[in-house]
Amino acid sequence: MVYVRGKGFVSMMELIIVALILFAAFNIFFPGFSYRSRWSDALLLLKGRDIVLTIDRLEKLYNYSFDRSSLNEFLAKAFPETSLIVWPEIKGAIKSDIKVSCNCTDEELDYLRSWLSGIKLNGRDITFTICPTDLERINPCGKDKGPDVLVIIGYKELTDPKYLSLLREHLKKDNGIVEVADLTEEQIDDVQKEIFGLNWTGGFPNELIAYDEFGRKPDGVDDIIFHPYKYFHHVPIMLQAFPSRNVKIDPVLESTPPVCSDIARGVFKLRVNTTTDMPENYTFWICDFSSVYFDTDANQSADIVILVNDDFSVNYSDMIFNFSLRYVEPRRIGVSFKPGYTFHDFIKVDYGSGSLPPGREGKGLPPGEPSPPGWQQAAWASYEFLYPIDRDVNRILIRGNQDVRWENQDHPTPAVILNATFSRAAWIANFTENGVGDDERLLFISLLLWASNKKSEATVPENLR
Known part of the structure; x- marks a missing residue:
């Protein structure tokens, strides 16, 4: 017996295939509505906001930000939830312990330790851990990513390209550099130009420079001089x-x-x-x-x-x-x-009496100008100083009270120049000769606070709440 079922069987298969295609097309063109409330995320944000607002209204926000044990005690009382994980993370704030590596003599290292003791910021004690270093390899001072700030006192021979590479890497980690030095034209190498943004020039003022000062007030928080000005x-x-x-x-x-x-x-x-x-x-x-x-x-x-x-x-x-x-x-x-304080030990003057030596630019004291001790009315004076390589005078933090004339134009006489091309680097004229005043010490500290690394590393507590 022979059964013929071809036409009916094919029709059934076609119906099944068409149904599957229609079902797939329906889901593509008319997808099912799905809604995720994300209420748990919103609840977490609200709790975080409530924690911060509560601490702020208790006037404990600054204290708890830097005191984890006090924060944990507060959270244990206010939020007795075992599933809530809370830890503080501070961004952009000055660290309580700043690691400083200093390329300087043993005597200068001792001076540095005495200068940087007993600093308080909003009632918080700031300590400086100070380590000696050479410039072949920067001493990390016990920190994985290097010291928070490198201090260089006095002129250092840095013409070898390896030093430029070393300092670049240091700055790329968001660490800073403060250089304390009086530099001549011959000492302005690639490191001074690129890292500190310096160039050399010379000239003479219309009148003798009597003091150094903050040349201007910062325009806002984005102004490069804002933070060192505020710290001082x-x-x-x-x-x-x-x-x-x-x-x-x-x-x-x-x-x-x-x-x-x-x-x-x-x-x-x-x-x-x-x-x-x-x-x-x-x-x-x-x-x-x-x-x-x-x-x-x-x-x-x-x-x-x-x-x-x-x-x-x-x-x-x-x-x-x-x-x-x-x-x-x-x-x-x-x-x-x-505000309004003036300094008196930064701008260096090259001077003498009698005729002007070859290669020197200068002039005698103006008529009627009282002569400093040892000067004569026929004295000559020349100010040899550094200047921002890009001629951006906004990078000058401290300047003399008189402009110096060169290239037929008047220019400010810098005593402190800031640079933020890579991270934060500052040059300050050498103030360490013949004793250091507390005014000079505070200006130096202000530069260290500005230049230091402020990146925080949040660590989840071991005992999760």
Whole structure:
């Protein structure tokens, strides 16, 4: 018996195939509606916001940001959830411990350790771990990615291309460099040009340069001088004091002699003139850890009493310098500088008397100009200084009060030049000769804080919450 079922069987298969095609096409052109609320993500964001707002309203945001144990204690009380994982991550803030590698002598290394002690930022102690280094291989100072900032004191022979490569790699890790040096035309090599953005020039001013100053106020937070300018005027410089038997009182305070059970004496050193070899000393006495008796005219006796947050002034000749007392502790005080401060130890002048030597540009003192010690009216003067290689004067942080003329134009006389081509590099004229004032020390610290690495590394806590 023979069965013929070809036509019916084929029709059935065609129907099945067509149905499958229609089903697939329907899903392609009319996909099923699917909605994911992402409520869990939103809830997590809300909790994070609530944590930050609560801490901020308790005025503990700054403290908890840098104190993980205190933060964890707060979270344990406020958010007793075992599934919530919380850890702090700080971005762009100055580290509590800054690693500094210094290419300098042993004596300069000791000076650096004393200059950088006792720094407070918004009540937070900032410490500097300082290590010696050569420039063949930068000492990482115990940090995997190298030191936060490299300090170079004095001129170093860096013409070999390997040094340029080494410093580039250091900066690529978001670390910084601060160079303290007086450089001649012959010493401006590729490192000075590329890393620090320097060039050499020379000229003479219309008048003698009397002091150095911040040439301008920053235009905003993106201005290259914004942070070092802010640090100099807001970070208090620590002044050490030592036990003393009494307070030496100026006649103006004889009617209100101090009654102190504990007295400590210290010195505020300022480079307030260009004619002496050492900074001027302004003595102060801490009385019972609360008030400070200050000598404001450098006569070794107190003529004013100041309390925390009081503003005060010291004077030298006809110059007045303004400050604020930020904190008082048993054996130290913190003083911040008010805007308008002037420096007197950065711009170097090449000078002599008699005829101008070959190759020197300069001129005699202007008629009627008082002659500094050792100068004659026939003296010649020439300012040899560095200048931004791109001629961007906005990179000049500190400048002389007189412009210098070269190429038939007037130009500012830089004492501090910043560069941010790769990361952050600063050049400052050598201020370490003949003693260092607290004003110079604070300016140097401001450059270190600006140049230092500020990248944070968030680490999830071991005991997850």
